[in-house]
Amino acid sequence: MQLPARQPSRIGANILRLPLFLLLVGVFSASMMLPAVYGGVARDLEAARAFLYTAILGVSAFAMIGLAHAGRDPRHGSLGPLMSLLCAFVFLPLLLAVPFYEGLGTTTFLNAYVEMVSAITTTGATMFDDPERLNGTLHLWRAQVAWMGGLLMWIAASAILAPLNLGGFEVTARAEPGRMQTRDTTMSAPEVRVRITKVSTVLIPIYFGLTVLLWILLAVGGDTGLVALCHAMSIMATSGISPVGGLTGANSGITGEAVMMLFMLFALSRLTFSTDTVTSDTGGLRTDPEFRIGIALVIVVPLVLFFRHYLGAFDVNAEDDLQGAARAFWGSAFTVLSFLTTTGFISANWGEAQAWSGLGTPGLLFMGLAVIGGGVATTAGGVKLLRVFALYLNGLREMERLVHPSSVSGGNPMGRRLQKGGAFIAWIFFMLFALSLAFLTIALTATGVAFETSLVIVVAGLSTTGPLLEVAAGAPISLAELSGTAKGVFVAAMVLGRLEMLAIIALLTPDLWRG
Template sequence: MGDRAHPKQPFWASVLQLPLFLLLLGVFSSAMLVPAVYGGMVRDLDAARAFLYAGLLGVVVFALIGLAHAGRDPGHGTLGPLMSLFSAFTVLPAILAVPFYEGLGTTTFLNAYVEMVSAITTTGATLFDDPARLNGTLHLWRSIVGWLGGLLMWIAASAILAPLNLGGFEVTARAEPGRSSSRDIGMSGAEVRMRILKVSSVLIPIYTGLTLLLWVLLAVGGDVGLVALCHAMAILATSGISPVGGLSAAGSGIAGEAVMLLFMLFALSRLTFSTDTTTAESGGLWQDPEFRIGALVVLAVPVFLFLRHFLGAYDVEAERDLLSAGRALWGSAFTVLSFLTTTGFASANWVDAQAWSGLETPGLLLMGLALIGGGVATTAGGVKLLRVFALYRNGVREMERLVHPSSVSSAGPRGRRLQKDGAFIAWIFFMLFALSLALITILLALTGLPFDTSLVLAVSGLSTTGPLLEVAKEVPISLTELNTGAKAIFTAAMVLGRLETLAIIALFTPDLWRG
């Protein structure tokens, strides 16, 4: 009788009561209808039919399970969304791979699954070296999956990872990683759903609006509509997915790259688009440590490369060609920011920088930038700039104590936090990241791959920077040629790099399973 006294909930309120993974299934199944419509418009009927059937089947399954689950409490508090986030990168790609596999018809399901894991984790590594092998419908689906994966991380960072002090928030939080700052270990199911709803209502319009704006600007700049849309989604999601194999085949030229560079700044700091997390307590964008470190790297590294190229060009008197020098400087600046944000787009002038100087820029530099990564709670991967800042501040403080052992830090509450537990936890994460890198490299080498190839694959997967496979070595690495074991290890590396080690360790926290 007590239940009948409650007013009937609206339809959307009932939908939001469903588990997060089921909601993700409904969203991605509905998204399959977009390439289905596009395939019908361009008369790619086989691929369109595959996406239409898979999308409708997914929506029907979502509706049936939703009806069966109606009125039940998802439970598990914070554990449910965290497990759903892990399942989104491991189980959901198997569903997303079905229409891709059926639409292509000339690949194995394992390759389709790895391709979808690469897309949803915003890694952007592809098993199809020749873009012409995939039609526009399949390229659009890869881009949509990567774009939705980036949006998922935008929302999950504030709604799921921040309350548990994971994903970089452990550097500034007062609690231990995997634990809430309050006395309670996490949040109730209702609190989690309300937080996800609130964050989604704010970030989805921003994310969508920025993507549409960049799409229009690239289309005006000369890109074909599909290419402009895929590149716009790739920039916002930092996936580096391109239907034409990179920016060298794009039609927008330097103007398009300049617009992309501005939008890649959103991956340097969450403060560029939101103030909903503890990383945004720095008093403005220009005072934000992540943005300042990122800007410093983007300015310093291209100047270093430019001077290195300039010295190399001195012997051949090519330094008098100012136009080539300008292209070389621009190509370095764009590529450095692209790999720092783990997007992985190489400028069309990146080759000009090497040709102008007669030197080859080592891929080790790009690997280092990808390992540093972008901002906390953004779509970028890597170690993250905030952790680098914490270690830097702690190092400066230790050097001050060597000179003045009795000195007291005057960096303020935030600085003192970063110099103590924040730096300690950042160092722990760095060690876990290094151990993961070493382990994955060894496992890949055990499958028969050369050591340098194994190292590039490990860095690419853990930093979610798939385009490293094409530029880190003199000869691009082909994922298609890898054996099944190597593909499985690389897939695990991508999931580990996207969700991070601390979040996976938090899944084994006993307190999260209680109740």
Template sequence: MRMQVQPGPIMRLPLFLLIWGVAALSMLLPSIHALVRDNHDVSRAFFYSSILGVFVVAMIGLSLGARRPRYGSLGQLLSLLGTFSVLPVFLAVPFHDALQTTSFLNAYFDMVSAITTTGADLFPDFTRLDPSLHLWRAQVGWMGGLVMWIAASAILAPLSLGGFEVTARGEPGRAVKSSVQSDVVDPRRRLLQVTATLTPIYVGLTGVVWILLMMSDERALTALCHAMSVMATSGISPVGGMTGAQAGVAGEVVLFLFMFFALSRLTFSSDTVARGYSRLDKDPEFRIGLLIVVSIPALLFLRHWVASFEVDAPEDPVLALRALWGSLFTVMSFLTTTGFESADWEEARQWSGLGTPGIILMGLAVIGGGVATTAGGVKLLRVFALYLNGLREMERLVHPSSVSGVGAGHRRIQKDGAFIAWVFFMLFALSLAVITLALAYLGSGFEQSMVLAIAALSTTGPLIDVVGEEPIQLISLGAGAKAVLCAAMVVGRLETLAIIALITPDLWRN
């Protein structure tokens, strides 16, 4: 008979408390970074906050003792909500203390933006922040991405949330043998197993990106921040994005290749598909993502030739290639909700003849990346489910008595997947309308409110800087508007179905 290994006393603590403790210990990294640079004020701010956080977590942990949590996965989902809404209060303490030239509300907003992997830039003048603060922002975004990576499999999948409500066999480990079924059913044990499995992958991939960027002549701090940002799809940069990077096209190629991990979970795992259909080239999310990444830059590229056909303008092949690459990188970046803008994007805009192609970038961000990845947005799998339903409805118009058959490539979608996806789309649209109206009521223009709402709900903060003719100055918004955006970023990260699950009394009673 197999013996059950019980979690230690630390692992029996509430999930939110454990995340708080890890966040407190992680403050030592920017503290050491500032100490090496002889910036003792910033170093002390992070060091004292780390000690204070560890002390508070230890005292609360001792007071709880061996008390076990009453709720399983739903309680963990509540801890996840606290991580994205309450924990930034603590994360903002060293940031506010070290910067000293902004309000605590601005510091809290910036930490919510980072941990939800939104990456909305409250301080457009990146020279205003100390390099250690840039490291902290990227690090918080990276940790937020890791939390979502783990939570997708350990928390959202068992509750059929986060896109798993569309999949046919979305819960990791559902097909395990009965001898280990108790390990899978226990929410805490499942969380420990998923954490132990995914954390080394996440850390290892980040390290590979960091090394490749430094090999491309990128500065160490910039390379590390960009590596963290591309894995978490946060788009946080200490140099203002790709235009301030030294790696050039080589660095963009590295980031472009690793953005594929946000298109589909099958790039690193096969636990969201039916058995025997885990090939990446058969994955609908990956194929739709590739179709979008190839087709939109091609259309923008061809638009130039159509416009210049009548005037017979001379062409520069090098300029054409730069424009094509700028479109390709930027489309991939915003589809994965990373939000990095290629250094050649301006050239691509002029080449295509589109002065402000913001509606294209907003549409890409709304579509988003793959299920169970760090990307935000609606998710490609839901789009695919609606696409299949549309094909079926058109088939029924032509052949009303036809019987639909499920092909091998469609077995990832459950029977009612299209209906559930449509419900999510309606909830997303309703959330977008409510947030837009709230921001407009608080003084923002309608167009500005729409851009801010889409950027927050899709967790693609850089949209705010690239969509319109002029970037939106977030720091000039009122306290009410910033509070609305903070709530929108949390809703966009957890998704509306998860929020509804948390406020449903029947689920708590069961």
């Protein structure tokens, strides 16, 4: 009577002992059943069969490899899951692209692979300029992969990156990036698995519940079920993926945008949904530097754009159009928050803002917001607000020392999350980001792409803000027209932007693997 009771726990324990990358293969393969069922209901039978057969193939491969790994412990400790993250962004899309390629049937496998890398890294750039080229099943799969990629980063931030002082936590930690606080506290493989399990148990219900809530609110606002679900997934993952080409094709209007804007606040700070990664006592969102800087940018930048638009409207005698002014301000505020969180949705009122003033806003503004990015340990990309805050505090301190060279800096509630050398480490990361931007831009230019186009493409990849390709340049950039080498450079930019350069350097350090 005891053997059957123990068997499930042994099976669960054996599953948890598998490498993280193999677990991701099993989870993503099983998740293909959702688009398979949707395709069957929507009578997209060819796409449904592609997802069904690939799901069976992936789950079967996972089961057989899992049996071969039964009883084995991963050889590496904390850096093993970090390597699994890298493999998830580089190799897992090869599997994810199979049903997409077979279900579409009118594209190359390379294009399908780039599409899946863009989705799982929450970049949201698409190879298909016309959304009507993809059926609802493929649109659902793109949004679902991005949603699961966002959830992966939510979990990895607390369970993998935070203990290694990576992903923005190097600014707050006392140890060097890529290392624990002390060598004695290096987590073993079992401890890493336990941490991942605990974090997943807490965060998955929150992530899933918020997505379902947003889905219901958008559906009530007037969107169809598929559009509402894809937009809800895209907001939570900050991917900007839409089955109707953006918010201009949605039916929820300004009500839907207001709801989306509320949920985009979760990408400004980890404190909006969890306190599992805070390294020191804080006063909550009221004193959180990331949230306060994000809100300040969302207020100040639209005001600057508003008055800039107002001056333009004055020249065309439209300054008395108060309703147009209100729509212009709303369109600016929503779009600024969207690009700051690297989501990339453009308000349906953004065009009215430009028409009201007669002026166009340069794409450089959107590129700057995307580079700044959202909060540490969220689904947002970019440099991150906490690093920007560290550099800001350091600049204030240096100006203070110019006036009072012998002064001693006093702590403030907002700066207590930063370690003494946090600004120095943030500056190192910013330099690595700039060098990566320069190197990848040169590499992309060498493939024959124009310099300005190359710069926009690389910024979109490093900041994981794919919609920049549509608005940052003079004309929308078509990824499908790039050569195979250029697409490879864009894939490298997306992976590097999602995992960050400090994590890559940590993986390339041999002594860390011996720890």
